[in-house]
Amino acid sequence: MxxxxxxxxxxxxxxxxxxxxxxxxxxxxxxxxxxxxxxxxxxxxxxxxxxxxxxxxxxxxxxxxxxxxxxxxxxxxxxxxxxxxLCPENIQQRAVADQWMEWSGTRAFPPVIQLFFATVRTAPEKRDSAIIQSYANDAANVLKILEIHLEQHDYVAGNEFTMGDIPLGAVVYRYFNIEIERPSLPNTEAWYKRLCERYAYQKHVMRFFGTNPDEWQALEIASASEGD
Ligand SMILES: N[C@@H](CCC(=O)N[C@@H](CS)C(=O)NCC(=O)O)C(=O)O
The missing domain is CATH 3.40.30.10 (Glutaredoxin)
Structure with missing residues (x-):
C-alpha cells in the first residue's frame, strides 16, 4: 500500500x-x-x-x-x-546549522515578530512610533551578529544552503518587508537576495502580508485555497 x-x-x-x-x-x-x-x-x-x-x-x-x-x-x-x-552529514556543520536555527528562535524572531505585530497587525491610528522604533533597533542590533558571521560564508552553516537558513530566512523576509528604517547590512542583504532566488522561498515565504490588520486578515482567509 x-x-x-x-x-x-x-x-x-x-x-x-x-x-x-x-x-x-x-x-x-x-x-x-x-x-x-x-x-x-x-x-x-x-x-x-x-x-x-x-x-x-x-x-x-x-x-x-x-x-x-x-x-x-x-x-x-x-x-x-x-x-x-539540507541536513549536513558532517556533525560540526550540522551543529552550526542547528545553532543558527536556535538563534533564530531565541534572538531574531522575538524582536521581528513584535515589530510585525506593532505595525502590520496594528491599525495605523493605534501604532506607537516609539515602540516600533525600539523593536526596529532591537532587531537591527541582533541582526548585526548575523551580518558579521556572513562576512565569511554564503549561508549560515557554510557555503551551501542548509536547514540552518530556513527559520532565519523566514524571519528576515519579514524584517526586510516591514516599512521601517533599517541600517545597511550588506552581507545579510546579499544572503537574503540568494534566498530570494529559490523557488520554494518565493512560493512560501515571499508573500505580501498586507500593511494593516484588515489586509492581513483578508490574505489569510484567501489562503484557504491552499489547503488540501
Ligand atoms: N514554539 C512553537 C510556537 C508555535 C506557535 O506559537 N504557534 C502559533 C501560530 S504562529 C499558534 O499555534 N497560534 C494559535 C493559532 O494560530 O490559532 C513552534 O515553533 O512551533
Missing amino acids: PESPIEIWGRPYSSNVIPVIWAAEECNLNYKLKLAGGSFGQLDTPEFGKMNPNRMIPTLRDGDFSLWESHTIVRYLCAKFAAGS
Missing part, C-alpha cells in the same frame, strides 16, 4: 508554519496542508489534541507519528528527506 502523504497542520501566513512548508518544498515533498489555527480553527478538536497537546501550529503527522515545534519539524523533514544536503 502506498504511504499516506505527510500532513502539515497550520496556516500559510503563520510565522511558525512558513519555515515548515518552505522546508517541505525544499525537500520536494508531496505533503497535504491541513488548514488549522487562526481563522481556520481545528485546534480544539480531540483529534488535534492527540497530535499536539499544546494545541498549536505547526503540527506534523507522518503516518502514526506526530511532531510539534516548528524547528524540530524542519530538522525531521530535512533528516528524513534531505540527509547529506
Whole structure:
C-alpha cells in the first residue's frame, strides 16, 4: 500500500508554519496542508489534541507519528528527506546549522515578530512610533551578529544552503518587508537576495502580508485555497 502523504497542520501566513512548508518544498515533498489555527480553527478538536497537546501550529503527522515545534519539524523533514544536503552529514556543520536555527528562535524572531505585530497587525491610528522604533533597533542590533558571521560564508552553516537558513530566512523576509528604517547590512542583504532566488522561498515565504490588520486578515482567509 502506498504511504499516506505527510500532513502539515497550520496556516500559510503563520510565522511558525512558513519555515515548515518552505522546508517541505525544499525537500520536494508531496505533503497535504491541513488548514488549522487562526481563522481556520481545528485546534480544539480531540483529534488535534492527540497530535499536539499544546494545541498549536505547526503540527506534523507522518503516518502514526506526530511532531510539534516548528524547528524540530524542519530538522525531521530535512533528516528524513534531505540527509547529506539540507541536513549536513558532517556533525560540526550540522551543529552550526542547528545553532543558527536556535538563534533564530531565541534572538531574531522575538524582536521581528513584535515589530510585525506593532505595525502590520496594528491599525495605523493605534501604532506607537516609539515602540516600533525600539523593536526596529532591537532587531537591527541582533541582526548585526548575523551580518558579521556572513562576512565569511554564503549561508549560515557554510557555503551551501542548509536547514540552518530556513527559520532565519523566514524571519528576515519579514524584517526586510516591514516599512521601517533599517541600517545597511550588506552581507545579510546579499544572503537574503540568494534566498530570494529559490523557488520554494518565493512560493512560501515571499508573500505580501498586507500593511494593516484588515489586509492581513483578508490574505489569510484567501489562503484557504491552499489547503488540501
Ligand atoms: N514554539 C512553537 C510556537 C508555535 C506557535 O506559537 N504557534 C502559533 C501560530 S504562529 C499558534 O499555534 N497560534 C494559535 C493559532 O494560530 O490559532 C513552534 O515553533 O512551533
